Amino acid sequence: MTRLLHVTMALFALFLAGCNVEFDASTPRPPIAPGSAVVPLLEWDKTRDSTLNIVFVPDTSYGDLTQTANLQAFFDDIERVIENGYWQNNAYYSNLAHFNYYYLTVAGSAAAPTTGICPNVTWPAQADSDAGFADLVLLLHPNPLRDCRWGRKATTEPTSYRTVVHESTHALFNLPDEYCCDGGYSVQTPVLYDSLNSCTADAANAVWRNCTSFTADSGSAWWRSEGGTVDIMSGGGDVVLEAGRGDWARMRTVLSALGTPGTPTVFAPATWDRP
């Protein structure tokens, strides 16, 4: 009953207006459980049964988060990521109530790499315990870095909107890369195939089928059902691109396991701006 009331109130509020989030650091909420370092920010489903769950981790550079100003700065950056990142993608926006957002009260750190090209990251232990339920753990850092994702953990600057959505889509929906030629490729139907025959024979991609091959730097050949369509998993630039129709097919499968998904109204290569 409480849950129904919560969703009804959210419906009422959001129906009256376009939605922007504003997290108020002067009235922080209690953690999800006594002693937990995870605090809810935007929680559509407290049980987390029907949501993919994203946990933001502050970089130490935000300072002491018991200070309201520091916490508000962190909150403001999270707002930007949600509004200008996730909600700028029509597939995410069409399913906004399938995503819960939380933050960790314990900081991590992301610094310039000492070896390799990924940042030198220290994750708080709570990322794998208190936040063990998270489908994505996102460490926000204001300092400019070439960010990386390792499975369900990623680092990002709060304004790298395209990177956030691209990497989140990997972690949340297990989508492959679709750019050539040094990405992470695997057979993920109806998006990516390892032979022309399997691509053209898959009825699941019949609506948009344009099987086009590329050869990865490793020498392996791949067939993409979406042809040359530039989408969130293939394109570069600053703007958040939309999901392709094949991408959505896989996203829909994941979301359908959580409940009834909303179908996007815009697919790549079309562009869209959040209202």
Add this chain to the structure above:
Amino acid sequence: MLNRLAVLVVLQMATAAAAQPAPGDLRTRQPRSLKELIVPPTDRKPLERAARADQSAVLSLMLSGDGRSAPRLSTLRLVDSAAPKVFARSGGDWEVRLIGAETVTYRISNPVTDVEVENPPGSRTPFSQVRQTGDVPFDLIVPLSRNGRALGVRRVDIVDLTTGRTVISTPVRGAR
């Protein structure tokens, strides 16, 4: 409830969702109202419960980026928390097998290769896969319950489907 919601959601626009379709894309139509975007709770299917009676195992693994040493399990600890929604996703070269009264499986990407870096503007590709070398520590969170029901897991096997080799096989003691 209203106060809490007011903290979360500030109403800054007076009209419901509307957007400009891309020129020339006849398939693009106006987005629906936000009301349509919210799925009523009655339409939601329970999948994996969180923070109630759920339990997960955190496997701290030490993998080898260049294959010079065998994967090993550093620690295994049980936590009273739901796991990520691994059963909702599919695909990946590794299969995680939860063996108990019944065997439940799901797939994940190989953690050694599931690393991506963003490239600077003007690069050939927007991102690149990162080839890790040396020791690669990785924490894998494995669900020990599903739909709020304990799975009775007694052993976890991780198998690399590309080679058929067992990456890790470990007993799980104390799971509900």
